Amino acid sequence: MPLPTVAIIGRPNVGKSTLFNRLVGKKLALVDDQPGVTRDRREGDASLIGLDFRVIDTAGYEDLDAATLPGRMRQQTEAAVAMADVALFLFDSRAGIVPLDEEIARWLRGSATPVILIANKAEGKAGEAGILDSLSLGFGDPVQISAEHGEGMGDLFEALLPHIPEPVEEFEADDDSPDAPLKLAIVGRPNAGKSTLINRMLGEDRLITGPEAGITRDSIAVDWVWNDPKSGPRDVRLIDTAGMRKRAKVQDKLEKLSVADALRAVDFAEVVVLLLDATLGLEAQDLRIADRVLEEGRALIIALNKWDVAENASSLFNGVKKALEDGLSQVKGVTVITVSAATGKGVDQLIGAAFETREAWSRRVGTGELNRWFERAIEANPPPAPGGKRVKMRYVTQVKTRPPSFVIFGTRVDQLPASYERYLVNSMRRDLGFGAVPVRLTFRAPKNPFDRDKK
Known part of the structure; x- marks a missing residue:
């Protein structure tokens, strides 16, 4: 049974993302004094005094034309409320009720979704006048909270309780199981088409798109079921990220936060798709992003988007x-x-x-298969003898998966040149079915008790 859904709505800069972070227990949504930071709706699993639900952080509601960026943001907010079991209507009690609050209230009164009015920033006495004014909105007495300081969470719990059914325990697939949802992050430069690609997968305008570069700021995770033509439905968690420009060009504070958020999304993912704009080809920044993904040990796939309008397709593909x-x-x-x-x-x-690719990234090699490969690799290309001293490689063991990591034990293995290490890694990828996923290989040599130079 899916978790009940709670949508947080309100005009810009009333503290919606701060409350979202409070409920999910970590800073998932970007927060800043500048209004309009949140653009796409963002979801997370929340727990409030044992009450479990799915919470949606929405963009600030603005009454502008649907063709504009704020207008498209408003449409995402309306979609979130329509799918929610209950909506938390936040207003800034210190600023009081403003015309946009009244406009949102009129819209919500026409919605079928239950509404709980929330007076944020209600600590102290500075918000008393705004709380009294809010009675005119028609939702009764507001729940008084401070999202920043965590005050009033008990009152919020009591207000939510009638709208949240009793939890039902479910079996959840282990993260390492092949049946667990695939955590797939889409990264790339701004305007490569990341949000458009995810919308196409979902079959709906779930993420805001448009000609403006840099629309996505938060990393947005969306659950999806892919109908595998071979094996049927498979669960995927899609992660859309902010476009990553060259560091020297990133000056805006919010863009810096967005890029850092995108890098955290890479850490969370299992497989990362680097989306390129085929009309622009491969640039140095794309290679930097790819290198960062591999450094973090994540499996990488390159996707050339806008292929339907690319010119000289064959030479472009070979060039990439x-x-x-x-x-x-x-x-x-x-x-x-x-x-x-x-x-x-x-x-x-x-x-x-x-x-x-995830299957290869999660692959564990049996001891017998691993050592047979090890013997063949050494026989085909024996290790060099640095300084005329023979390197003796005794055995290899796999210490972990995701990414696959191995340790080779022997004498003087710490003196092996990097070229021989590359030979072993490439041989391992080719012969053991790892393909192009990152493979970690380290060497360990026993300490020599008679070597007085080592202490």
């Missing part, structure tokens, strides 16, 4: 493949897939490749 081979020295053969977020072409191929 060659640039990746040259620019990503630590991984060879990264999967490159052509897609069109506008038409949906290539989406099934992309998601199928993501599941296959």
Whole structure:
């Protein structure tokens, strides 16, 4: 049984994201004094004194034309309220009731969703006049809270209780299980089409899109079920991220926060899709993003978007493949897939490749298979002898998965050149089925008790 849903709504800068972060127990949503920080609706699992529910943080409601960015933000807020079991209507008790609050109240009175009026920033006496004024909105006495300081959460619990059914225990797949939802992050430069691609997958305008670069600020996670043509429905958690520009060009405080949020999303993901604009080709910033993904040990797929309008497609594809081979020295053969977020072409191929890549990223090699590979690799290319002293490699063991990590034990293995380490890693990828996922390989040599130079 899915969790009940609670939507937080209100005009810009009344503390919606602060309350969202308070309820989910961590700073998932960006918060700043500047109004209009939140643009897409953001969801998270919340718990309030044992009451569990799904909470949605929405953009500030503004009464502007639907063709404008604020207008498209308003449409996302309206969609969130329509799907919610209850809406928390937040107003700033210190600022009092303003005309936009009254406009939101009129809209909510026509909605079928139950509404709880919330007076935020109600600590002290500064908000008393605003609380009295709020009675005119027609939702009764407001629940008085301070989202920033955590005051009034008990009263909020009591107000939510009639709208939240008793929890039903469910079996949840283990994160390491192949049946667990695939955590798939979409990253790239601004305006590459990340939100458009996710909307195409979902079959709805879930995320705000438009010609303006940098619309997405928060990293937005959305649950989706992909109908695998081979095996049927499979769960996916899609993570849309803010566009990442070259660091020197990122001056705005909010953009810096957004980029940091996108990097945290990479840490959370299992597979990361780097989305490129095929009309622009591969740029140095794309390689920097790819390198960061691999450094974090995440599986990487390259998707060339806008393929339906790309010119000289064959030479472009080969050029991107060659640039990746040259620019990503630590991984060879990264999967490159052509897609069109506008038409949906290539989406099934992309998601199928993501599941296959996660399987390789999660692969554990049996001891017998691993050591047979080890013997063949050493026999085919024996280790060098630095300084004329023989390197003796005794055995290898896999210490973890996700990403697959191995340790080789032996004498003087710490003196092996980097080229031999690359040989072993590439051989491991080729022979053991890891493909282009990151593989971690470390060497351990026993300490020599007779070596007086080491203390």
